[in-house]
Amino acid sequence: MNQAATFNATGAEVRDAQTMPHSIEAEQQLLGAILTNNEVYDRVASIIGAEHFYDPVHARIYEVAAARIAKNNLASPVTLKAFLEDDEGLKELGGPAYLARLAGAAISAFAVRDYAQMIHDLAVRRELIGLGHEIAGKAAQVDVASEPADQIVEAEQRLYQLSEQGRAESGFQSFLRAVTDAVNVANAAYKRDGGLAGVSTGLEDMDRKLGGLHKSDLLILAGRPSMGKTSLATNMAFNIAKAYRRGPLPDGSEGAVEGGVVGFFSLEMSAEQLAARVLSEASEVPSEQIRRGDMTEGEFRRFVEAAKDLEACPLHIDDTPALPISQLAARARRLKRTHGLDVLFVDYLQLVRPASARTEGRVNEVSEITQGLKAIAKELDIPVVALSQLSRQVEAREDKRPQLSDLRESGSIEQDADVVMFVFREEYYKEREKPGDHDLEAMGKWQEEMEKLHGKAEVIIGKQRHGPIGTVELSFEGRFTRFGNLVKPWQQGAADAGF
Template identity: 70%
Template sequence: MSELAPFQPQVPAQQEDATSDPATILPHNIEAEQQLLGAILTSNDVLDRVDDLVSPSHFHDPVHAALFEMAAARIAKGLQTDATTLKSFASDITGLADLGGAEYLVKLQLSAIATSAARDYAQLIHDLALRRELIALGARVSDRARAMRDAVNPDEQIVEAEQELFQLASTGGTSKGFQSFLGALHDAVQMANAAHNRQGKLAGVSTGLVDMDRMLGGLHESDLLILAGRPSMGKTSLATNIAFNVAKSWKEGQKEDGTQGTVDGGVVGFFSLEMSSAQLAQRILSEAAEIPSELIRKGDLTEQEFQKYLRAAGELERCPLYIDDTPALPIGQVAARARRLKRSPRGLDLLIIDYLQLLRGSANNRDNRVNEISEITQGLKAIAKELNIPVIALSQLSRQVENREDKRPQLSDLRESGSIEQDADVVMFVYRGEYYKEREKPGEENLEAMTKWQQDMEALHGKAEVIIGKQRHGPIGTVELSFEGRFTRFGNLAKPWQGDDDRGF
């Protein structure tokens, strides 16, 4: 049969015959398309096994694309679809007459070798379509680079190309589909077994903060956790503390399934969109060396303190903590870079984004902030599920918190979009009463008020609260932590009534 122009609109039509340059012929397999269509016409049930892999746009031959679309529409209505029933409706398809018309439909049906192989043909068609799209994408990138437009610099072209590549990658996966309850049951038992065998009885990655682990059960795979707070509450400090604790505890070994990988702690990826990597590393070093961060910034260190600082830096070199401080990243690039880190030899066990409002959505949503934030949160949840890791995203809160007498944040304070609360598995708020009480200091002349203020400050000093406002798979409530402002460090708050085996619930 003669081969027709490719179906993909982005790819320029090319004459593909025996004299064509092989380098210009786009990847395709006409026989696989014929076999798949023949299998569908022979047994309509085949469509249910392949509809997650192929769509009309995946076919190279436009006649085959039109036939597939027409057959799928009829089968969806419950109508019997074969060469006989289809010929009356397919006669108007452009190019079908050149292939033999109704006789071609009969040949397709009779030539189907085995319907059991339909899935393999569908996978081949799908993969070849992706290859054609990659070729088209490469051509578009090349054309844009050659255009030499003054309004678009090369960096913007790279971002645009990465975004298109991400979109292609995100549509390239196939649907997992239904899983038997037996399979799901096995996964649930494996999770419970891992929790039982792990120190601390956690099902997820330990944050290093005992009371928070007790409330959350650790950081669970595929969960999106939102850590929100007003400025100066310490949400970045808490995020860096968790990142440091997880990376510091990382151990690699043989897992229960026999593969090599993380057996404790985890490899951490940290997107720092607000602070530079050096500033973030300085915070972590301040905590590890127990040297006030303001002394490090000013260089006001004794020789002993500086040596202590260098020793801490040497110990941290082994921590698998990776920082990306590129500002204003699109959500597509965050996903692409996380995938690259996941594919590295060490892998990726926890992703942290500081902070959510500094990410960018696609160009289509930038004029609508609510839609953009919704796209970002959905993208972060998709990263968590695809890479099977917990994702912690920091978020700002609206100013309405400051207008209330009780400054403790709540879910309605999340800024700009209800999708943050909707898409998150866990929503946590950082609150430090000491910060607000400090600003309520009365005048020296009012001795009674001053005495009461000092008592309140003493009760609040060095303490912080993490309010869990939403947890899809667990309780909500408040976790009390210690906070050392000099080292920007959160820690476990000792409680005299808690024994070693107190679970905290």
């Protein structure tokens, strides 16, 4: 027993005495090169940030220099002196004279990228060591409230953040960095056709209202059964995956310049049923005929060609039922790491399980799930589209158009979502109001109303945090479970003329 205690104490001493990996010389060389030649900064800005420096004084020098260079101002020992002469850490190193020594000792700007990569890699190693100690410490504490499965998910989340961002905890960021990110998003939208800041859904009027699907947004798509929630979600997913094109992004990295890689969690339907829906839309063969195999030769040929085209589409389906929100997040992270991920669909929210069985009450469970989905959107920096059921109170009203209060367990859904949309097809309700054949006048009026409503659907935007609310009209072809852009009366002439 004493031997074990001695061994543990010795291990702790060795660990504490262990010097965290770093290179003060590399940091000095890099800063010196930047202060001597500001153009060097552009070559290293995509590799490192102030948070990667081991010496906190070096981190502050880099941050001030970066802020000045971003504003097209000179960053030199003389100009930085005014900003840093009261810095206590710099005083210990010799005050503003240290800045001059850094610039004077810089050998060459030729190797700056190598120095930057070295500083970044050493910072990641330090984070890994810290994370390893933290995981080991938590695992050693046998606590009833901390399940091993939860610890694995948490460890995976932290490691994912580290692999993506170079830091396990991002913490606070300067306003300058946040403003730069906002300007970059606006610039990308300005340059892109159609002026979309987000990923295009392939439905023009919807894109115009939403500005596309924005990164880190949680979008709720709700509706009563048979309104076409899943159909609209699969249409959007297929449109995004079909348009996928990879290329260089503004920050210099590679990624989706059009469309995107799509993840689809289908908790209600099997992957095969979902694929059949997508194939029905793409091949224009009714889904019930696909299920029965009842197709003409021409239809079967279209079906096979559509299947070949879809093979290359980056649309990934997971049909595991009753997934806990923690597992859903872990699988989304894994997909992003292995194949990339630009948009995530969840069909549907009420079928996701909370992470812990200890959650009391259905409202609290749904709250945990919506908060988890919003956390996935922010962590993976992607739009998450979650489908949701509506309560039966819609059916009791004269006007069947849904509203925010119709959301089941609505408080948390309404609060956590950035966008709430409702799918509504009046044709569905009108069809059930068919009068008896003996009442010819009522039948004539009913048929007239049905003709006006036939093939039309509405997407009602009930909440949008960054844009307008309102209604988007879409076309709906029930045979192919397909939503599309609706030709307006003033566009009819151009459409007929073939424009």
